[in-house]
Amino acid sequence: MGVTIGDVARRAGVGRGTVSRVLNDRANVDPATRERVLAAIRELDFVPSKTARRLSLRRTQTIAVIIPFLSRPSAFERFRGIEQALASVGYDPIVFNVEDAARREAVFRELPRPERVDGLIIVSLSPHQSELERIERSGLPTVLVDAHHRSLPRVVGNDVLGGQLACQHVIGLGHRRIAFLGDYSRTALAFTSSRLRLAGVRGAAKRAGIRLAPGMVGAGEHSRRAAADVATRLLTSPNPPTAILCASDTQAAGVLEAVGKLGLSVPRDLSVTGYDDLELADHLGLTTIHQPLFESGFRAVERLLALMDGGPAKPLREVQDIRLVVRRSTAAPERSMVTG
Amino acid sequence: MGVTIGDVARRAGVGRGTVSRVLNDRANVDPATRERVLAAIRELDFVPSKTARRLSLRRTQTIAVIIPFLSRPSAFERFRGIEQALASVGYDPIVFNVEDAARREAVFRELPRPERVDGLIIVSLSPHQSELERIERSGLPTVLVDAHHRSLPRVVGNDVLGGQLACQHVIGLGHRRIAFLGDYSRTALAFTSSRLRLAGVRGAAKRAGIRLAPGMVGAGEHSRRAAADVATRLLTSPNPPTAILCASDTQAAGVLEAVGKLGLSVPRDLSVTGYDDLELADHLGLTTIHQPLFESGFRAVERLLALMDGGPAKPLREVQDIRLVVRRSTAAPERSMVTG
DNA sequence: TTGTACGCGTTATCAA
DNA sequence: TTGATAACGCGTACAA
Numbered sequence: 001m002g003v004t005i006g007d008v009a010r011r012a013g014v015g016r017g018t019v020s021r022v023l024n025d026r027a028n029v030d031p032a033t034r035e036r037v038l039a040a041i042r043e044l045d046f047v048p049s050k051t052a053r054r055l056s057l058r059r060t061q062t063i064a065v066i067i068p069f070l071s072r073p074s075a076f077e078r079f080r081g082i083e084q085a086l087a088s089v090g091y092d093p094i095v096f097n098v099e100d101a102a103r104r105e106a107v108f109r110e111l112p113r114p115e116r117v118d119g120l121i122i123v124s125l126s127p128h129q130s131e132l133e134r135i136e137r138s139g140l141p142t143v144l145v146d147a148h149h150r151s152l153p154r155v156v157g158n159d160v161l162g163g164q165l166a167c168q169h170v171i172g173l174g175h176r177r178i179a180f181l182g183d184y185s186r187t188a189l190a191f192t193s194s195r196l197r198l199a200g201v202r203g204a205a206k207r208a209g210i211r212l213a214p215g216m217v218g219a220g221e222h223s224r225r226a227a228a229d230v231a232t233r234l235l236t237s238p239n240p241p242t243a244i245l246c247a248s249d250t251q252a253a254g255v256l257e258a259v260g261k262l263g264l265s266v267p268r269d270l271s272v273t274g275y276d277d278l279e280l281a282d283h284l285g286l287t288t289i290h291q292p293l294f295e296s297g298f299r300a301v302e303r304l305l306a307l308m309d310g311g312p313a314k315p316l317r318e319v320q321d322i323r324l325v326v327r328r329s330t331a332a333p334e335r336s337m338v339t340g
Numbered sequence: 341m342g343v344t345i346g347d348v349a350r351r352a353g354v355g356r357g358t359v360s361r362v363l364n365d366r367a368n369v370d371p372a373t374r375e376r377v378l379a380a381i382r383e384l385d386f387v388p389s390k391t392a393r394r395l396s397l398r399r400t401q402t403i404a405v406i407i408p409f410l411s412r413p414s415a416f417e418r419f420r421g422i423e424q425a426l427a428s429v430g431y432d433p434i435v436f437n438v439e440d441a442a443r444r445e446a447v448f449r450e451l452p453r454p455e456r457v458d459g460l461i462i463v464s465l466s467p468h469q470s471e472l473e474r475i476e477r478s479g480l481p482t483v484l485v486d487a488h489h490r491s492l493p494r495v496v497g498n499d500v501l502g503g504q505l506a507c508q509h510v511i512g513l514g515h516r517r518i519a520f521l522g523d524y525s526r527t528a529l530a531f532t533s534s535r536l537r538l539a540g541v542r543g544a545a546k547r548a549g550i551r552l553a554p555g556m557v558g559a560g561e562h563s564r565r566a567a568a569d570v571a572t573r574l575l576t577s578p579n580p581p582t583a584i585l586c587a588s589d590t591q592a593a594g595v596l597e598a599v600g601k602l603g604l605s606v607p608r609d610l611s612v613t614g615y616d617d618l619e620l621a622d623h624l625g626l627t628t629i630h631q632p633l634f635e636s637g638f639r640a641v642e643r644l645l646a647l648m649d650g651g652p653a654k655p656l657r658e659v660q661d662i663r664l665v666v667r668r669s670t671a672a673p674e675r676s677m678v679t680g
Numbered sequence: 681t682t683g684t685a686c687g688c689g690t691t692a693t694c695a696a
Numbered sequence: 697t698t699g700a701t702a703a704c705g706c707g708t709a710c711a712a
Contacts, residue, residue, distance in 0.1 A: 005691095018698060049690065051689075055395050055688090055704050076411045360706065368682090370681060395705080
């Protein structure tokens, strides 16, 4: 067990160097001998040792992925993109799933050493100043996904626009009392995206001459359950919204749940929008903002590889397209509620 | 960048071999020199190269984890246990997340070669005969988790007992019309556990002189949504159950959803039990069967390492404790329904 | 107990 | 274009 490059070389009657050249298909090798080598490889069922390759290249062929709440569908989907892109070039991911502040701190403190990984992808966590310093000190090529820092290459969705689109959509339907339901913005794991989406919502509302009352901006943990609670509070307030725009599909699902429990119905009594366009959104008939989650991860890897190749961090900020997907959870408000 | 074992040796004024011996704390090294070496290691902040180590030891220090639906909370929790156990001994996991039959086939076909991984953990997939043959041909030490094959070492929960406990619980409360809601049993990714739990339920019912009518055994995809549909069908049938025992918390959540939509209430109109005791179960106040998911993964790694060390596959079948957790979703049936 | 030399399987360098 | 040879960093006989 364990056929080596030497075995192949002997079989093909060439030197090990030649086999190596064939493997990494470098130009300067005679077509005939290349064919011989390839035949030998097939016959022996040879697979090059990744380990030996790593050692020789002085590269780990491994990249670190820091990603919060990997078990959430949206995070998982982003990771799938990362994984697939890495696999296609023979790289391995090593994932740091962070689920609380302490872990975030720990992960950045013992930041993956260059001798352990060749690069770094950070998903949905916008680095603090101190974290940035650690990253720079590590010297690791780094790409952000769904996170922001003005000095780091990043692949992001247009969250502000997303908020706008959702808001314009319900305004166009005739809504005026609009609420936003997003994440806590002050916790250690706060998602920047929620804040940006809110900004977009505010902007669109303002342009339409609408002001989001302070009570119309709800925040909670990023869970269906918490969202349901917040929604219940919003809907039982004196002057409830006719539309709730959510920072995620998961939270929108919570809103739908709350609406059902209150004996109300969507979209008759309330319009709801989500964000992400998860499978869930389709199931629930949720109007939402579609963003390319898988592709964001995939793209981040492409950019990281280019970076590691010495390429430029050229467009520091790469923005991915999003689009509004209209389903059954939004409609014109009941006339009585508009005037009431 | 990259301080090597040689640097440490020079600094400590010893040979490289000695440093190596200290690193792998072998016995035959003088306490004094060991101290010197350790000091040098600290001062230089030396971390041995995993790659070089792998190459030298001719071990990959990597184990393959085949696991379906990793994004599901229960699978993820099992994986966390695996990951943590591996990390503590310097091993890396390489995960094969399988989400459909084709992928299952592909994963087993190109079964992780021994030159790529040192061992194999298979979660929630009971190998077919052909798969077993591939495993044996690969020569990889293998441990199953939540899966069964009489010739393979495995760490499993007592699913039959779990079904019994749930069933006895509702019988004790006075229920007679009992339904079971589990996974499809004939698909390529069918979970053995669902079938075993049903067997347990059947057994307990039989001992109490109760027969589960054919219509009282529902099966669907393992999702909240599908479970809700099945539950709706059960509950709107001519002679609906007063208790539904589910093969998972996720499915139980679907049942709760359906109950709400039908304008019924739990536990007044229906008792519901889940399985797994996820966080979700606590949120929902779900009576369920607790099983040590994290520990199952952790334990599997321990067993695998022992196996790789040439240890015996001794207790081929290791059963983990489970227990009934009673919450708010179960109660005595309404009298009218008992007699009706 | 300790140091030296060799091997692990690959890539890179350099002559040929 | 090709082959021999020296790294890469560690573990381990073997000799001292």
